[in-house]
Amino acid sequence: MTRLVTFADGTTVPALGQGTWEMGDDPAWRDEEQQALARGIDLGLTLIDTAELYGDGRSERLVGEVIAGRRDEVFLVSKVRPDNASEMKMMLACEKSLERLGTDRLDLYLLHWEGHVPLEETVEAFRELVDEGMIARWGVSNLDLRAMERLMEIEGGEDCAVNQLLYNLGSRGVEFDLLPWMQARDMPMMAYSPLGRGELLEQPLIRDIANRHSADPAQVALAAVLRHDGVIAIPKAGSVEHVEANADALEIQFDLEDIERLDAAFPPPTRETPLDII
Ligand code: NDP
Numbered sequence: 001m002t003r004l005v006t007f008a009d010g011t012t013v014p015a016l017g018q019g020t021w022e023m024g025d026d027p028a029w030r031d032e033e034q035q036a037l038a039r040g041i042d043l044g045l046t047l048i049d050t051a052e053l054y055g056d057g058r059s060e061r062l063v064g065e066v067i068a069g070r071r072d073e074v075f076l077v078s079k080v081r082p083d084n085a086s087e088m089k090m091m092l093a094c095e096k097s098l099e100r101l102g103t104d105r106l107d108l109y110l111l112h113w114e115g116h117v118p119l120e121e122t123v124e125a126f127r128e129l130v131d132e133g134m135i136a137r138w139g140v141s142n143l144d145l146r147a148m149e150r151l152m153e154i155e156g157g158e159d160c161a162v163n164q165l166l167y168n169l170g171s172r173g174v175e176f177d178l179l180p181w182m183q184a185r186d187m188p189m190m191a192y193s194p195l196g197r198g199e200l201l202e203q204p205l206i207r208d209i210a211n212r213h214s215a216d217p218a219q220v221a222l223a224a225v226l227r228h229d230g231v232i233a234i235p236k237a238g239s240v241e242h243v244e245a246n247a248d249a250l251e252i253q254f255d256l257e258d259i260e261r262l263d264a265a266f267p268p269p270t271r272e273t274p275l276d277i278i
Contacts, residue, residue, distance in 0.1 A: 001250040001251055002044050002250070003015040003016070003226070003250055005188045005230060005231070005232050006186070006188075007137070007161050007162070007186075008185070008186040008187060009137065009161070011136075011137075013046075013047045013075045013188075013232060014044055014045060014046055014047055014075075014232075015226050015231065015232050015250070016044075016045055016047075016222065016226065016232075016233055016235075016247065017046070017047030017048060017049060017075075017077075017190075017232060017233070017234045018037060018040045018045045018048050018234060018235070018236070018237065018243070019049050019192065019193075019234040019236035020037070020048065020049060020050045020054060020059045020062065020063055020236060021051070021054050021059065021236055022054070022055070022059075023037075023055075023058075023059050023062050023238065024054075024055050024058035024059045024060075024061060024062030024063075025055045025059075029238060030062065032238060032239055032240075033062060033238050034062065034065060034066050035240050036237050036239050036240050036242065036243045037062075037063065037066040037243075038066050039240045039243050039244065040243040040246075040247065041066070041067075041073055041074060043243065043244065043247040044247065045246070045247055046073055046074045046075055047077065047232065047234070048063055048067070048074050048075070048076055049077045049078075049192075049234045050063050050076075050078050050079075050101075051078055051079035051081075051110075052078065052079065052080060052081055052084070052093060052096065052097050053079065053081050053112060057096070057097075057100050060078060060097055060100035061100045061101075063101055064103070065102075067101070067103070068102055071102075071103050074107075075107045075108070076101065076103065076105075076106050076107050076108070077106070077107065077109075077110065077190075078097045078101065078108075078109060079110040079111070079112040079141060080094065080097075080110070080111060080112060081093070081112055081115075082111065082112060082113055082114060082115025082116070082117060083115055083116075083117075085117045085121075085122040085125065086117045086121055086122070086125060087121055087124055087128070090125035090126070090128075090129065091125070091128065091129065091132075091134075094106070094109065094129055094134050094135065095134070098134065104133075104134075105133060105134060105135065105136060106134065106135045106136065107135075107137070108135070108136065108138065108139055108161060108162065109135040109137075109138050109139075110138065110139045110140060110141045110162070110164055111138075111139075111140045111141060111143075112141050113142035113143075113277070114140075114142070114147055119147075119151055119154055119157070120155075123151075123154050123156045123159075126138035126159075127156055127159075137159070137161040138159070138160065138161060139160050139161040139162035139163060139164065139190075140160055140162075140163050141163065141164035141190075141192075142164070142165065142166075142275065142277045143163055143275075144178065144274070145177050145181055145272075148160075148163060148178070148181065148182075160187065162187060162188050162189065162190050162232075163178070163182060163187065163189055163190070164189075164190035164192055164234075165178070165189055165190070165191065165192065165275070166191075166192055166193055166275075166276045166278055167179075167189065167191035167193075167194065167225055167231070168191065168193055168194050168195065168196045168200060168221060168224075168225060169196070169200055169203075169221055169224050169225070169265075169266040170196045170199075170200055170266060171193075171196070172266060172267075172268050172269055173269050173273035173275065173276055174189070174275070175228070175268050176268075176269035176270070176271065176272055176273065178275070179228065179230075179231075182230065183230050186230070188230045188231070189230060189231050189232070190232045190233075190234055191231055191232065191233045192234060192278070193278060194221060194225050194233040194234065194235050195218055195221050195222070195235050196221065197278075200217075201217040201218055201221065203217075203265070205261060205262070205265045206220050206221060209254075209258050209261065209262070212258070213252050215251070215252050216245040216248075218235065218242070218245050218246055218249070219245060219246070219248055219249040219251070220252065222235060222246060222249035223249050223250065223252040224254075224262060224266075226249065226250060227254065233249075
């Protein structure tokens with residue numbers, strides 16, 4: 001089953017994509033990682049998330065090899081490091097990312113987190129890259145509600161397409177205020193570490209609900225974040241077996257009992273909490 005999420009500009013992407021942090025680091029896993037990413041694209045997980053930071057460019061290189069000859073099939077997302085997010089440095093950083101990825105454009109370019117460069121300057125640098133045709137749109141990552149409100153005050157800040165945030169069953173703070181705020185603006189949220197870096201999959205309740213649905217624990221963890229409107233999940237899978245399991249996450253239909261048990265074990269927030277980040 002494919003579900004689409006729509007950006008404010010009308011562009012649609014699959015709700016389930018692929019993360020790539022820590023991919024491309026070990027030559028012994030390279031073939032398997034390439035096969036996993038390629039299989040994911042075949043299965044419709046065509047949004048691929050990477051960053052210049054990951055393995056100091058090794059993740060982008062691996063992605064570049066996988067998408068060679070099939071660039072148009074994917075929605076390519078990369079991220080600029082905060083220290084490169086200035087008008088002086090961003091264009092070069094983006095050019096290097098494009099080179100490693102073997103492409104001439106990104107579909108989405110994100111500020112990885114807010115550093116010392118003022119957001120005003122970062123927005124201006126993003127606008128220049130859009131004007132140059134190097135990126136189709138831009139967004140942010142790891143910005144809390146107050147930072148998003150500041151961003152909206154900046155000229156051009158409302159063009160921010162997404163906020164990529166830590167979001168999984170064990171980390172639901174964004175459901176209290178940030179997610180509804182984004183939903184009200186048709187700004188999708190990209191949920192990073194949606195499997196809790198794999199740790200959630202050992203939780204007895206998640207395993208129990210998976211058994212009840214003859215499903216995989218990863219599918220339960222992904223379905224739990226994807227049941228919210230405007231959420232895109234980007235699990236990282238290093239094997240074909242794992243990506244195939246993840247691709248079926250949308251087949252699970254939770255009933256009321258599942259939701260109640262999940263909420264009891266992983267309570268939704270009842271008050272504002274500081275943003276969780278990795
Ligand atoms: P995830 O929550 O996606 O978990 C990845 C772990 O889960 C890996 O150990 C993987 O193992 C395992 N896994 C994946 N699928 C399955 C499966 N079906 N069954 C069992 N285990 C499975 O963690 P990430 O932190 O990697 O988050 C996802 C992506 O989000 C990153 O790769 C990155 O692109 C992005 N991200 C962004 C951040 C930001 O600051 N903006 C911060 C962190 C992540 P295996 O590799 O063996 O398949």
